[in-house]
Amino acid sequence: MATASLHLTILLHLLTVATAVATSTHNATTADEAYWWERGEAARSVNRAAYVSDPVAALNRFNADVLQSTTSRRLLAKYTGPCVATNPIDRCWRCRGDWAGDRKRLASCVRGFGHRTRGGADGRIYVVTDAGDEEMVVPKKGTLRYGVIQDRPLWIVFARDMIIQLRQELIVNHNKTIDGRGAQVHITGAQITIQGVQHVIIHNVHIHHSVHHSGGMIRDSKHHYGLRTRSDGDGISIMSSSNIWIDHVSMSNCSDGLIDVVSGSTAITISNGHFTKHDHVMLFGASNSDPQDKIMQITVAFNHFGKGLVQRMPRCRFGFFHVVNNDYTHWLMYAIGGNQNPTIISQGNRFIAPNDVNAKEVTKREYAAYDEYKEWVWKSQGDVMMNGAFFNESGGQNERRYDQLDFIPAKHGKYVGQLTQFAGTLNCRVGKPC
Numbered sequence: 492m493a494t495a496s497l498h499l500t501i502l503l504h505l506l507t508v509a510t511a512v513a514t515s516t517h518n519a520t521t522a523d524e525a526y527w528w529e530r531g532e533a534a535r536s537v538n539r540a541a542y543v544s545d546p547v548a549a550l551n552r553f554n555a556d557v558l559q560s561t562t563s564r565r566l567l568a569k570y571t572g573p574c575v576a577t578n579p580i581d582r583c584w585r586c587r588g589d590w591a592g593d594r595k596r597l598a599s600c601v602r603g604f605g606h607r608t609r610g611g612a613d614g615r616i617y618v619v620t621d622a623g624d625e626e627m628v629v630p631k632k633g634t635l636r637y638g639v640i641q642d643r644p645l646w647i648v649f650a651r652d653m654i655i656q657l658r659q660e661l662i663v664n665h666n667k668t669i670d671g672r673g674a675q676v677h678i679t680g681a682q683i684t685i686q687g688v689q690h691v692i693i694h695n696v697h698i699h700h701s702v703h704h705s706g707g708m709i710r711d712s713k714h715h716y717g718l719r720t721r722s723d724g725d726g727i728s729i730m731s732s733s734n735i736w737i738d739h740v741s742m743s744n745c746s747d748g749l750i751d752v753v754s755g756s757t758a759i760t761i762s763n764g765h766f767t768k769h770d771h772v773m774l775f776g777a778s779n780s781d782p783q784d785k786i787m788q789i790t791v792a793f794n795h796f797g798k799g800l801v802q803r804m805p806r807c808r809f810g811f812f813h814v815v816n817n818d819y820t821h822w823l824m825y826a827i828g829g830n831q832n833p834t835i836i837s838q839g840n841r842f843i844a845p846n847d848v849n850a851k852e853v854t855k856r857e858y859a860a861y862d863e864y865k866e867w868v869w870k871s872q873g874d875v876m877m878n879g880a881f882f883n884e885s886g887g888q889n890e891r892r893y894d895q896l897d898f899i900p901a902k903h904g905k906y907v908g909q910l911t912q913f914a915g916t917l918n919c920r921v922g923k924p925c
């Protein structure tokens with residue numbers, strides 16, 4: 492059965508690659524394809540500028556920050572006491588009683604490669620009062636869709652608990668924060684698309700049961716709407732975009748990936764998330780023939796990869812990936828994988844392998860023989876390995892730049908339980924520390 496599902500996975504993967512190649516190399520034949528091609532081109536130079544030439548320095552800054560600003564205080568598993576922030580991102584805002592009066596402070600709390608992300612911090616607050624999503628071309632005022640398509644920066648909040656059942660992909664414009672604090676907000680039914688834009692923060696929302704849609708006329712900004720083709724049913728799909736921060740989300744059970752990052756996107760942090768019930772969790776780089784993904788730089792930190800997950804936490808191509816202080820408590824096939832010479836620095840994680848003797852390896856090289864992958868820099872440092880988990884390292888011996896001596900060690904994996912204790916959405920009450 493494992494072999495059958497593996498074959499199915501490979502087949503699906505090949506199909507995905509074929510689709511990605513087909514869409515990225517053929518020229519626009521309609522006005523809408525031309526529109527998105529131009530937006531992608533315009534974003535490309537901005538994305539390139541967001542790439543940093545010394546990712547190890549960025550990694551070291553992140554680790555130094557965690558080491559300096561965390562305590563080793565032990566908390567009960569089901570902690571109900573006064574607010575306590577267990578990592579530097581949370582420490583920046585969570586336990587302040589006035590978080591609701593000072594929501595934009597959050598934008599100064601991001602760490603890692605996405606650390607410059609402003610979201611909608613330079614704009615007004617927009618309150619979602621209407622959970623509906625009926626109009627794709629002229630979205631109704633008060634809906635989430637009306638907020639995200641605006642051209643000006645906006646900090647989007649929610650008037651109350653709500654379930655937003657999207658009828659088509661939700662296309663997010665530049666400079667937006669979706670801030671679910673103070674309510675329990677569920678976004679379901681279709682994917683959140685972040686395409687050709689910069690500065691987006693998604694915070695404290697539940698995202699699940701996104702399914703594919705065949706497309707149609709959809710507005711993507713104040714001045715433009717057009718024909719969109721099929722959306723895959725990812726949870727969040729990030730394409731040709733930079734300065735993106737996804738924090739404290741709870742995500743599960745979407746029909747494609749939970750988070751896909753493709754087409755030369757970079758400067759991204761995914762933190763404090765709780766991920767469950769899903770096969771293809773995170774895909775960073777969708778195509779072997781898309782070397783623009785060499786600029787991809789992503790921090791994956793303080794997340795809990797939990798029950799019902801299978802693989803790709805993440806699966807990487809080409810770029811530089813700092814996977815640090817995450818808790819991996821469940822996987823069926825593997826945790827971290829990839830191909831096309833990605834650099835993967837795994838530090839201070841906890842990997843608890845499944846009981847299946849064939850799935851103890853954390854890592855997986857896709858379609859590459861040893862001769863090819865021996866050069867790929869995949870390093871494990873300060874990770875805690877449990878239940879027989881092992882990380883097969885490779886590469887870097889001749890590259891002084893990536894020698895482990897150059898890395899500031901992360902906070903050790905034995906502290907991961909605390910660092911990730913509050914992963915996923917939080918139940919913040921206005922007027923109280925969260």
Ligand SMILES: *[C@@H]1O[C@H](CO)[C@@H](O)[C@H](O)[C@H]1NC(C)=O
Nearest residue numbers: 515516517518519520525528
């Ligand atoms: C696509 O269009 C560009 C510029 O318009 C052109 O240079 C290129 O040759 C075209 N490619 C194909 C495959 O038609």
Ligand SMILES: *[C@@H]1O[C@H](CO)[C@@H](O)[C@H](O)[C@H]1NC(C)=O
Nearest residue numbers: 609613642643644665666690
């Ligand atoms: C987004 O906001 C930044 C400032 O935070 C500004 O420089 C930029 O021009 C904005 N982008 C767009 C497309 O409005």
Ligand SMILES: *[C@@H]1O[C@H](CO)[C@@H](O)[C@H](O)[C@H]1NC(C)=O
Nearest residue numbers: 700744745767768769770799
């Ligand atoms: C995901 O949701 C679908 C539809 O509700 C359900 O049939 C399926 O069992 C769920 N999958 C997992 C892994 O929970």
Ligand SMILES: *[C@@H]1O[C@H](CO)[C@@H](O)[C@H](O)[C@H]1NC(C)=O
Nearest residue numbers: 852861865882883884885886
């Ligand atoms: C681990 O990697 C080495 C080469 O770096 C390879 O020879 C070995 O077969 C791998 N082990 C497993 C269990 O995959």
